[in-house]
Amino acid sequence: MNEYYPNFAIIKEIKKETINTNTFVLKFTDQKIADKFSWKPGQFMMLSVLGVGESAISISSVENDNSINATIRNVGNVTNSIFSLKKGDSLGMRGPYGTGWPLEKIIGKDILIVAGGMGLAPLYGVINHVIRNRTEYGHLEIIYGARTPENMVFKDEFSKWKRIKNSTFFLTADEITRENPFECRTGLVTSCFPMMKTHHRNAIALLCGPEIMMRFAAKCLETIGFADKKIYLSLERRMKCGIGKCGHCQIGLKYVCKDGPVFNYDDIKPFIRPL
Structure with missing residues (x-):
């Protein structure tokens, strides 16, 4: 083809x-x-x-x-x-x-998923994969945030995700203006970090969402002990060709469409804007 x-x-x-x-x-x-x-x-x-x-x-x-x-x-x-x-x-x-999430590297480990807004879409497949292969992975923790509960995607899945064996699931929104149907907290995704059960010792963190969210989340994870090599994130850039030929999505020496969009934080940290 x-x-x-x-x-x-x-x-x-x-x-x-x-x-x-x-x-x-x-x-x-x-x-x-x-x-x-x-x-x-x-x-x-x-x-x-x-x-x-x-x-x-x-x-x-x-x-x-x-x-x-x-x-x-x-x-x-x-x-x-x-x-x-x-x-x-x-x-x-x-x-x-592009490259996908490192599913082979997280076998046997606890998984922390931090998603913001549309960033849940690239991680949806990871959640389903863990559900189908539950015995291969440790504790699963999902933290999902959006501007409002109405802006959240895959709302029909929330009740199922709350019942996943050996898991925790947090929902948070910047503001809640209507009745709260999902037991949703008010605040940024990082406001859930003090409550999370995932320990950095045997965990991998997967981040996807607005870049500023990922930068703050990665910084917070570093402060609680996560090594850069244990953090993965998915970048979004204006991709035109999808195969690393046009250069529109170049970031440093890498092409998001070809080398990413999933990157190890240790590899991409120098090329994203610092806090």
């Missing part, structure tokens, strides 16, 4: 997450391509609308028939065009690209 060439995919279903965020269930129209599709949580696809452009979108999950769930926030020309499509329409899709 030509890595530069998008193939057509059909929209099988559209699930509303928030007022401006939907999860699109997509499947390649070519069954051979669909059958061969494989991915790792943390990778992304390039989605395109003819005559408009392409956009890099994280894969949130992949179903048994290799349908791809892409959770998209309507924030620009390409995503606005995707939102104008309906069930049964087609769009262009190529990938997956």
